[in-house]
Amino acid sequence: MELQAIAAHSNADHIGEHRLTNAIASKQIKNTEGHSKPSRSAFEAMISKELASFLRLAKRLAFPDEARAEDFVQDAIIKAYVGFQNGDLKLTPQTGAWIRKSIYLNFLMHRRSEKRVRYVAPELLESAKTVQPELHANQLSNDILAALEKISDEHREVIILIDLEGIEYAEAAEILSIPIGTIRSRLNRARWNMANLLRNSYGSNP
């Protein structure tokens, strides 16, 4: 299944409260004549195992808009489920990677539709700080999130995928649709930016 094509198709549904429902309703499920449906329980088992990591990735991409992050995850999983039911998507060890890429594409389309240089509205960022002081127990993690807001989109994406989510370089290259060499050089530049932005958080050492 061409993920970009599906994602582009579903972008039209990204409006209003019931966009997920509409997206499902508008999908034409191919008739699997002569075959029983694939097992939903197998799909659900895979999802429940990986859902926390999907949600964490989405929250970091959409930070601090947590409701939006859940939308990205739901949309990606339902697309995967429709593909699974169609027989277009098989449950393999790569299915999680497929969903992560779909989450990223949902985020990317949302960011483009926002037509803003900065993805996060300052007032939203401020309210997240005041409403959710417990976002991370570790102050350093909050400082990392704040530093992420100060670097470019390209740098933020590689930092989130590789440094904060632990995704392999090859999968990150696939998600971002860029060569692995670009991932490496971009990551190094991004890491120096992050390290320098966090200099004060590390106190006197260094």
Add this chain to the structure above:
Amino acid sequence: MTTPVHTEPCHHVKHYVEGVAGGKRTRWWNILGWLHVRHCPKCQEALALLQSYLKSAADMRQEASEDVSGLLSRMSDAMTEVDQNSPSPF
């Protein structure tokens, strides 16, 4: 207005410093890099800064996972909706 301080290692040992900070084992042919960093305060500071960043990012990865119970139940409802909208195979 002061320009924010931005520390990076000397250009010719940048890859070496990035490798060391990332936990790569140094090899004998990197002895020149090792010797340079040993005597260069700027490179030492850059190395310590990058190591601190990488450690804090690794710590953040280990933090408690998300509570997904609410989302899981909404996903289940959405999957049921997909099932109801899909044609019967029979």
